[in-house]
Amino acid sequence: MKVVAIVGSIRKESFNLKLAQHVQKRYADQFELEILSLRDLPMYDQDIELDAPQAVLDFKAKVKAADAVLWVTPEYNSTISGILGNAIDWMSRVDRVVNGKPSIIMGASMGALGTAKAQMHLRDILFASGLNSPLLPMNEVYVGSAHEKFDAEGNMTDEATITFLDKVIENFQVWMRQYV
Numbered sequence: 001m002k003v004v005a006i007v008g009s010i011r012k013e014s015f016n017l018k019l020a021q022h023v024q025k026r027y028a029d030q031f032e033l034e035i036l037s038l039r040d041l042p043m044y045d046q047d048i049e050l051d052a053p054q055a056v057l058d059f060k061a062k063v064k065a066a067d068a069v070l071w072v073t074p075e076y077n078s079t080i081s082g083i084l085g086n087a088i089d090w091m092s093r094v095d096r097v098v099n100g101k102p103s104i105i106m107g108a109s110m111g112a113l114g115t116a117k118a119q120m121h122l123r124d125i126l127f128a129s130g131l132n133s134p135l136l137p138m139n140e141v142y143v144g145s146a147h148e149k150f151d152a153e154g155n156m157t158d159e160a161t162i163t164f165l166d167k168v169i170e171n172f173q174v175w176m177r178q179y180v
């Protein structure tokens with residue numbers, strides 16, 4: 001099984017990136033997770049969507065080839081980041097690469113709510129016709145106080161979160177089999 005992670009922060013020390021890297025490492029024997037960079041994606045522009053830049057085509061091809069998508073979202077101003085919104089706009093047009101593809105959402109922030117508002121919006125977005133991505137129900141991953149949950153090397157150190165994620169990932173793999 002091949003999963004792509006779409007991380008809505010391009011910050012070098014991003015907690016959301018570290019969360020994606022934790023999933024990549026811990027479940028490496030269960031599925032391959034490729035973390036896609038959003039750094040090289042140009043701004044979405046409807047004037048060029050039919051002749052999109054190579055960076056967009058490469059990014060969308062990787063998403064299309066995956067069996068599932070892991071969305072790892074920061075919370076910016078009570079919603080998803082513009083970086084993530086931009087990637088979503090590209091994915092929602094012309095070749096709709098997440099159409100029918102199973103998704104799971106996670107998010108990390110230093111606050112107590114762990115991106116709850118951003119995830120609420122992202123769930124709605126995935127329901128839009130340009131996305132139409134079925135989302136793992138009943139498993140919501142809010143990593144709050146993220147600055148206390150990773151060590152200096154970026155490893156997740158919070159045992160309760162690690163155990164919780166084990167269960168969520170197990171649930172995701174069972175649920176997503178109906179789609180692949």
Ligand SMILES: Cc1cc2nc3c(=O)[nH]c(=O)nc-3n(C[C@H](O)[C@H](O)[C@H](O)COP(=O)(O)O)c2cc1C
Nearest residue numbers: 009011014015016017074075076077078109110111
């Ligand atoms: C533009 C901006 C807006 C933010 N708005 C929120 C917010 O609404 N809620 C929140 O919990 N954190 C907010 N934050 C703090 C982010 O959660 C924090 O910077 C987090 O570390 C970003 O994710 P990252 O570590 O993956 O880059 C904001 C940060 C930025 C840069």
